[in-house]
Amino acid sequence: xxxxxxxxxxxxxxxxxxxxxxxxxxxxxxxxxxxxxxxxxxxxxxxxxxxxxxxxxxxxxxxxxxxxxxxxxxxxxxxxxxxxxxxxxxxxxxxxxxxxxxxxxxxxxxxxxxxxxxxxxxxxxxxxxxxxxxxxxxxxxxxxxxxxxxxxxxxxxxxxxxxxxxxxxxxxxxxxxxxxxxxxxxxxxxxxxxxxxxxxxxxxxxxxxxxxxxxxxxxxxxxxxxxxxxxxxxxxxxxxxxxxxxxxxxxxxxxxxxxxxxxxxxxxxxxxxxxxxxxxxxxxxxxxxxxxxxxxxxxxxxxxxxxxxxxxxxxxxxxxxxxxxxxxxxxxxxxxxxxxxxxxxxxxxxxxxxxxxxxxxxxxxxxxxxxxxxxxxxxxxxxxxxxxxxxxxxxxxxxxxxxxxxxxxxxxxxxxxxxxxxxxxxxxxxxxxxxxxxxxxxxxxxxxxxxxxxxxxxxxxxxxxxxxxxxxxxxxxxxxxxxxxxxxxxxxxxxxxxxxxxxxxxxxxxxxxxxxxxxxxxxxxxxxxxxxxxxxxxxxxxxxxxxxxxxxxxxxxxxxxxxxxxxxxxxxxxxxxxxxxxxxxxxxxxxxxxxxxxxxxxxxxxxxxxxxxxxxxxxxxxxxxxxxxxxxxxxxxxxxxxxxxxxxxxxxxxxxxxxxxxxxxxxxxxxxxxxxxxxxxxxxxxxxxxxxxxxxxxxxxxxxxxxxxxxxxxxxxxxxxxxxxxxxxxxxxxxxxxxxxxxxxxxxxxxxxxxxxxxxxxxxxxxxxxxxxxxxxxxxxxxxxxxxxxxxxxxxxxxxxxxxxxxxxxxxxxxxxxxxxxxxxxxxxxxxxxxxxxxxxxxxxxxxxxxxxxxxxxxxxxxxxxxxxxxxxxxxxxxxxxxxxxxxxxxxxxxxx
Numbered sequence: 001x002x003x004x005x006x007x008x009x010x011x012x013x014x015x016x017x018x019x020x021x022x023x024x025x026x027x028x029x030x031x032x033x034x035x036x037x038x039x040x041x042x043x044x045x046x047x048x049x050x051x052x053x054x055x056x057x058x059x060x061x062x063x064x065x066x067x068x069x070x071x072x073x074x075x076x077x078x079x080x081x082x083x084x085x086x087x088x089x090x091x092x093x094x095x096x097x098x099x100x101x102x103x104x105x106x107x108x109x110x111x112x113x114x115x116x117x118x119x120x121x122x123x124x125x126x127x128x129x130x131x132x133x134x135x136x137x138x139x140x141x142x143x144x145x146x147x148x149x150x151x152x153x154x155x156x157x158x159x160x161x162x163x164x165x166x167x168x169x170x171x172x173x174x175x176x177x178x179x180x181x182x183x184x185x186x187x188x189x190x191x192x193x194x195x196x197x198x199x200x201x202x203x204x205x206x207x208x209x210x211x212x213x214x215x216x217x218x219x220x221x222x223x224x225x226x227x228x229x230x231x232x233x234x235x236x237x238x239x240x241x242x243x244x245x246x247x248x249x250x251x252x253x254x255x256x257x258x259x260x261x262x263x264x265x266x267x268x269x270x271x272x273x274x275x276x277x278x279x280x281x282x283x284x285x286x287x288x289x290x291x292x293x294x295x296x297x298x299x300x301x302x303x304x305x306x307x308x309x310x311x312x313x314x315x316x317x318x319x320x321x322x323x324x325x326x327x328x329x330x331x332x333x334x335x336x337x338x339x340x341x342x343x344x345x346x347x348x349x350x351x352x353x354x355x356x357x358x359x360x361x362x363x364x365x366x367x368x369x370x371x372x373x374x375x376x377x378x379x380x381x382x383x384x385x386x387x388x389x390x391x392x393x394x395x396x397x398x399x400x401x402x403x404x405x406x407x408x409x410x411x412x413x414x415x416x417x418x419x420x421x422x423x424x425x426x427x428x429x430x431x432x433x434x435x436x437x438x439x440x441x442x443x444x445x446x447x448x449x450x451x452x453x454x455x456x457x458x459x460x461x462x463x464x465x466x467x468x469x470x471x472x473x474x475x476x477x478x479x480x481x482x483x484x485x486x487x488x489x490x491x492x493x494x495x496x497x498x499x500x501x502x503x504x505x506x507x508x509x510x511x512x513x514x515x516x517x518x519x520x521x522x523x524x525x526x527x528x529x530x531x532x533x534x535x536x537x538x539x540x541x542x543x544x545x546x547x548x549x550x551x552x553x554x555x556x557x558x559x560x561x562x563x564x565x566x567x568x569x570x571x572x573x574x575x576x577x578x579x580x581x582x583x584x585x586x587x588x589x590x591x592x593x594x595x596x597x598x599x600x601x602x603x604x605x606x607x608x609x610x611x612x613x614x615x616x617x618x619x620x621x622x623x624x625x626x627x628x629x630x631x632x633x634x635x636x637x638x639x640x641x642x643x644x645x646x647x648x649x650x651x652x653x654x655x656x657x658x659x660x661x662x663x664x665x666x667x668x669x670x671x672x673x674x675x676x677x678x679x680x681x682x683x684x685x686x687x688x689x690x691x692x693x694x695x696x697x698x699x700x701x702x703x704x705x706x707x708x709x710x711x712x713x714x715x716x717x718x719x720x721x722x723x724x725x726x727x728x729x730x731x732x733x734x735x736x737x738x739x740x741x742x743x744x745x746x747x748x749x750x751x752x753x754x755x756x757x758x759x760x761x762x763x764x765x766x767x768x769x770x771x772x773x774x775x776x777x778x779x780x781x782x783x784x785x786x787x788x789x790x791x792x793x794x795x796x797x798x799x800x801x802x803x804x805x806x807x808x809x810x811x812x813x814x815x816x817x818x819x820x821x822x823x824x825x826x827x828x829x830x831x832x833x834x835x836x837x838x839x840x841x842x843x844x845x846x847x848x849x850x851x852x853x854x855x856x857x858x859x860x861x862x863x864x865x866x867x868x869x870x871x872x873x874x875x876x877x878x879x880x881x882x883x884x885x886x887x888x889x890x891x892x893x894x895x896x897x
Contacts (some may be wrong), residue, residue: 033098034078035063040095047089047111050617070104077101084130085109085639092136094119106130108154113137116155121147132156132178140165140184148172156180156202164208166191178202180227188233193219200225204251211235227251234258253296280304280327293318297325298345305329317341323369324348331375336361347371347393354378360385371417372396381406391415395441398422403442408433419443419467443467454478456502461485464508469494476500480526484508488527493518502526504552507753512537528552529718554714607682607691612636612646619648626699626746630656630762635694644679645695649688659762660688666738666761674726676749676759695757697750704745704815713849713860715754716812717867722756723748727805730758731798739765739796743804744785745811765796784818784829806830806874813867815846830875833868841865 042053056067063078064071070080078099088110097119099105105120108130115138116131126147132154139162140155151173160182168177169191175198184206192201193213199222209232213219216238220226229251236259237252280302293316302325318340327349335344336358344362347369354377355370365386371393378401383392389410400422407416408430414437423445431440432452438460444467453474460482468477469491475498484506492501493515499522509531516522517540525545529552536542536550550556615636616623626633631649638644649656660683667678667690677693700719703709711719723743730738740747740758747760785807787800807818810829816822818829836844845864850857 033100035059037093037095037098038063038066038069038078038081040093044093045088045090047087049087050614051620052083052086052088072101075101079125080104082106083110088112092117092120096120097122099123101125104128107134108132110134116160123147124149126150128152130154131158134158136160138162140179150174151197152176154178155182158182160184163187164189164192168192169195171195173197176200179206180204182206184208196221198223199246202227203231204228205230207232209233212238212241214238215240221246223247225249228255230254232256280307293340295319296321298323299325301326303327306332306335308332308334315339319343321345322349327351331356333358335359338362339364341365343367345369347373349373351375355380355383357382359383362386363388365389366412367391367393369393370397374398376400378402379404383407384409386410388412393417395419395421400424403428403431405430407431410434411436414438415440417441419445421445441465441467443470452476455482457481459483463487464489464503466491468492471495473497475521478502479506480504482506487511488513488516490515492516495519496521498522500524503530504528506530508532511535516540517542525549532556552718554712605680605691607680609682609684609687611638612682612689612691615639615644616646628760628762630659636691643694643696645692647690647692651686651688657688660690662764663690663761666764666766669734669736669766670730670738672726672729672733674722674755674757675729676757692759693751693757695749696752697754699746700748700750700756701745703750704812710848713813713863716849717863719748719750719754719756720809720812723758723808724805726756726758727801731801736766737798739798740801740804741765741796742782742785743801743808744782745808748808802874806871809867809871809874813846813849813864813871814844815848830872834872837865837868837872841868844868 038057039059042057045053048054052067063069064076068081068083069078070082071077072079079101080103081099082104084106085108088107090112091114092107092112094117096105097117100123102123103125105123105126105128109132111134112131113135116136120129124147127149129147129150129152133156135158136155137159140160148171150171152175153168153171154176156178157180160179161184163186164179164184166189168174169189174195177192177198177200180202181204184203186208187210188203188208190210190213192198193216198220201220201223202225204227208228211234216223218240224246226247227249230253232255233252234256237257241247241250295317296319298321302322304326305328315338317338319342320338321343323345324347327346329351330353331346331351333356335341336356339361341362342364343366345367348371351370351373352375355375357380359365359368360382363386366388367390368383368386369391372395374397375394376398379394379399381404383389384404384406387410390412392407392410392413393415395417396419398421399418402425403418403423405428407413408428411434413434416431416434416437416439419441420443423442427442432454434440437455440455443465453468453471453476456478457480460479461484463486464479464484466489468474469489472494474495477495477498477500480502481504484503485508487510488503488508490513492498493513495501496519498519501519501522501524504526505528507530508527511534512527512532514537516525517537519541522541525541526548527550528548532550532553533555536556613619615638616634619632619634623634623636624632625635625645628647631647634646634648636644636646649660651657664681676695678690679693680691682689682691697703697709703711727740727743730740738761740761741763742760743758747758749757749759751757785804787803807829810833811817814829814833816829820829823829823832833844841861841864842850845868850860850864
């Protein structure tokens with residue numbers, strides 16, 4: 001008996017072990033199948049800039065440890081695959097359908113192409129399917145949606161075509177259906193409007209047609225979002241839609257719907273809907289919509305008047321867009337009761353009478369658009385109470401009287417359009433209090449006095465409005481330091497009272513209008529640093545203008561040389577023009593154009609280590625753009641598309657930490673257009689980095705010696721002008737002088753417009769009050785660019801930077817490094833140039849800059865001689881062991897010492 005019992009126990013144990021081994025074997029087999037399916041996906045990926053698969057998806061590690069993979073804790077089967085937003089390129093293999101236990105499949109926000117394998121729709125356990133925002137194509141009509149467990153299907157933003165399969169209606173648990181922005185055609189299946197579980201339907205931006213069921217409230221009892229915009233749906237909008245109690249977002253705009261507007265809240269812009277009564281009675285139902293925030297009816301021929309009763313508007317409204325709806329009558333006082341209103345757009349209608357005084361109650365209003373109506377009367381001070389107003393567009397009406405001076409108190413205002421009205425008197429001077437204004441238009445009025453227009457140092461973009469030419473009394477116009485493009489309007493020739501015109505530092509192109517020759521009172525014209533071309537006019541005020549009015553326009557340069565000849569006067573003018581008339585102004589004013597520094601509130605943005613790790617592909621060599629003594633620089637591509645440069649300090653060197661701290665200390669003090677912009681920093685115990693503005697044209701050194709970049713004389717002059725401006729600012733721009741200590745071409749970076757920016761302040765020095773002349777310190781400056789007193793006496797002073805600047809000038813125009821192999825023994829770059837000038841200019845300059853047969857050879861030769869003479873003066877040591885300073889350079893350049 002005991003033996004029998006013992007044998008029975010053994011038998012049961014063996015059977016149990018056998019079964020367990022079978023289960024383990026089956027699980028191993030299944031996980032092997034999952035692994036093979038995922039490796040097939042890896043093989044179909046043609047581009048993976050993060051090296052996600054190469055580094056992580058390997059057969060030597062467990063599938064369940066791979067990034068993007070979720071496994072069931074019991075069965076160890078893959079139940080989740082999420083590799084969204086990895087910027088992957090490639091195709092989807094049919095083997096992916098072998099993930100038979102998969103519940104979540106998310107490949108969205110990549111660049112996958114090709115067809116969707118039909119095997120995907122045989123995953124019977126699948127609940128969530130996301131393929132949105134890819135480049136997939138093919139027809140959906142061949143797919144049989146028989147995955148009964150699925151709750152979400154999102155195939156939006158692809159190139160899918162064909163008709164929508166009727167089988168979609170067989171999915172009993174489907175709650176979200178999104179096919180937006182594809183190429184689907186045909187009548188949308190009636191079955192999708194009979195799915196009781198559906199909560200969200202997105203069919204936006206296809207070519208679908210059909211009509212809505214008459215009892216949509218019964219067909220879709222749980223629907224919360226119904227977005228059918230930008231299609232060809234037709235018929236009437238069923239009145240039963242108001243009974244869909246859970247519906248909160250309805251978008252039917254840009255379709256072919258017709259008939260009366262139902263008593264509901266919708267976005268039904270650009271259809272053919274009308275109102276059943278003159279007073280737009282459909283609005284009466286809005287009071288029942290307690291959560292209604294948006295009403296969009298733009299582009300429908302409503303042909304009625306706005307209701308005057310408070311009870312006919314929902315007080316929860318935040319946005320009302322009813323442009324071009326043939327609305328007449330006046331704006332009712334009741335609009336002032338919409339205390340939550342943010343945007344009110346009623347442009348392109350036939351509204352009359354003044355703006356109601358109750359508008360002063362709209363304290364949250366940010367945008368008011370009443371353009372192209374027949375509104376009349378004065379603008380009262382009530383509008384000045386709208387402290388949050390960002391945009392005020394009243395053009396194309398019949399407003400009269402004076403423009404209220406209190407508009408200048410609306411500090412949030414960015415857009416002010418008052419043109420095409422009947423305003424009289426003067427434009428109030430308080431308008432210039434609007435420091436952050438972006439657009440202003442007061443054209444085509446009867447304003448009798450406007451003598452000054454100053455929108456300098458903003459971010460204005462686009463073309464210069466030709467309507468400015470109508471300001472007959474304008475005497476001064478300042479638009480410098482913006483981003484204006486296009487040409488100078490011919491209408492500027494009608495500004496008969498103009499005395500000062502400054503359009504410098506923009507991106508204005510085309511020819512200088514000949515009409516400007518009519519401006520007989522014009523005394524000051526600055527068109528420098530644009531993209532102008534063609535011939536400079538010679539009549540009228542142009543006869544008395546100097547070359548500095550046009551510098552920085554490369555295609556005007558040759559013509560400019562004609563103006564400044566003969567050569568007896570060319571030397572002074574050209575040197576003043578090309579080598580720092582701008583610096584003279586900076587020397588006198590001690591100011592410079594600002595640029596956000598590390599302490600600028602607008603520049604503050606936090607970056608995590610993991611964000612930088614991902615944006616640089618784990619700081620891969622492919623993204624390495626520079627290496628310095630204490631750090632490496634990488635280009636980082638952020639998820640929002642922005643590109644930045646990341647300087648990572650090498651913490652294995654003790655000096656690197658000090659360099660990081662020194663650079664932070666310097667950069668928080670400086671703000672200048674020609675200094676590299678520090679956006680933020682990232683620092684912890686193991687990682688120190690500065691995040692800087694990315695300079696797409698790289699360093700000056702790379703550009704100067706690269707075979708793909710050819711800098712002409714004027715590009716090189718402009719770059720050195722930028723460097724000198726930045727250097728002057730560092731030395732004299734604030735109370736504490738800053739010495740860069742390592743000025744050289746590799747530390748000068750070029751942006752997309754070839755504007756130069758000094759970078760790398762890792763060994764820069766701050767001169768305190770007691771050290772205003774120099775300090776004694778050990779420095780790590782670069783041999784060849786380092787001033788003699790750096791190496792022999794350890795003295796760091798502002799004149800040392802000027803020495804480095806002089807060496808850079810020499811290198812810039814000779815294309816020879818100070819460490820070139822020809823400079824041995826006593827022969828140095830500056831000694832070589834001194835020995836050969838002025839007789840043998842052609843022997844020292846870069847052969848790409850000047851050839852004997854070219855036009856204006858003599859004038860160009862004089863320019864180069866002047867540049868090199870100035871460079872040698874910068875590198876001369878005085879009796880006390882110090883070289884020239886920026887003050888000396890300015891006085892040398894000043895034509896009227």
